[in-house]
Amino acid sequence: MRTPTDNYWLFFSQCILCRSHTKHPRGICPDCQRDLPWIDTCCPRCALPQTHSYLCPQCRKAQAPFRQVHALFDYQFPINELIAQIKYHDKPVYMAALAEMMARHLRYIKPERKPDLLIPVPMHKKRLRQRGYNQAEILARLLGKLLGIPVNCELLSKHQATAQQMALHRNERQKNLRGAFSCRPFEAQHVALIDDVMTTGTTVSEICQVLRQSPGQTIDVWVLVRTAEDR
Ligand SMILES: [Zn+2]
Ligand SMILES: [Zn+2]
Structure with a gap:
């Protein structure tokens, strides 16, 4: 029979993305964190992901x-x-x-x-x-x-x-x-x-x-x- 303590253990020891066991207490294991779609280069004002770090056309056009x-993150899987x-x-x-x-x-x-x-x-x-x-x-x-x-x-x-x-x-x-x-x-x-x-x-x-x-x-x-x- 599952007790509340078991649920606690399950939640905090399984990665919410790959379900592998992890000691990481935050819910996403280090491997999955590394593979997330982190924004690399973006517009310095509005953070729009792009291939360079100058102002994007919209931010150049208007204040x-x-x-x-x-x-x-960029809006990609997962x-x-x-x-x-x-x-x-x-x-x-x-x-x-x-x-x-x-x-x-x-x-x-x-x-x-x-x-x-x-x-x-x-x-x-x-x-x-x-x-x-x-x-x-x-x-x-x-x-x-x-x-x-x-x-x-x-x-x-x-x-x-x-x-x-x-x-x-x-x-x-x-x-x-x-x-x-x-x-x-x-x-x-x-x-x-x-x-x-x-x-x-x-x-x-x-x-x-x-x-x-x-x-x-x-x-x-x-x-x-x-x-x-x-x-
Ligand atoms: Zn994972
Ligand atoms: Zn911008």
């Missing part, structure tokens, strides 16, 4: 509403599968392994570039009821704990249930989100907006408009996955 995006498991198959527990890798990457940020506050991208309450959790909030809380940065999940809210961004074209995405978010006043001068995936950046840009409290404020964006449009 971004954020200072810098930090992203860990990260795309893990994100789908977390979002659509009730496996928010997998976020712990991803958050731990992200925290390790973000520890190299210089102290003066470290944000004072983490704010997750909110979910409309209707979708939140359907899913039962907001994966961006889980990620923000885990990162806050691992990096010692306060988290506030109450400032931003999404008060319009919008169509899924992935299914829309670029100009439709902007229209779809107009006026969908609002933000309460807050004091922090440097914030990081947290989300699981960033595609065209339309959601992030829309949120930056409502998040900005003063011209001198710095907004960074931390996402697990950064990908080009339509992938």
Whole structure:
């Protein structure tokens, strides 16, 4: 008969990707971690994966509403599968392994570039009821704990249930989100907006408009996955 202790042992000693036994306590074994689609070269501002590290065409064309995006992975196997498991198959527990890798990457940020506050991208309450959790909030809380940065999940809210961004074209995405978010006043001068995936950046840009409290404020964006449009 299986006891709760057995379950604990199973969870922490099997890699969530290859199921091999591992002493690694984070859920993904070192071999699988090495093979993940880490972003190698990318746009220095929006972290879009590309073959060189100059500004991407979009960032050359227009001023971004954020200072810098930090992203860990390209949207490829098995990260795309893990994100789908977390979002659509009730496996928010997998976020712990991803958050731990992200925290390790973000520890190299210089102290003066470290944000004072983490704010997750909110979910409309209707979708939140359907899913039962907001994966961006889980990620923000885990990162806050691992990096010692306060988290506030109450400032931003999404008060319009919008169509899924992935299914829309670029100009439709902007229209779809107009006026969908609002933000309460807050004091922090440097914030990081947290989300699981960033595609065209339309959601992030829309949120930056409502998040900005003063011209001198710095907004960074931390996402697990950064990908080009339509992938
Ligand atoms: Zn593995
Ligand atoms: Zn860019």
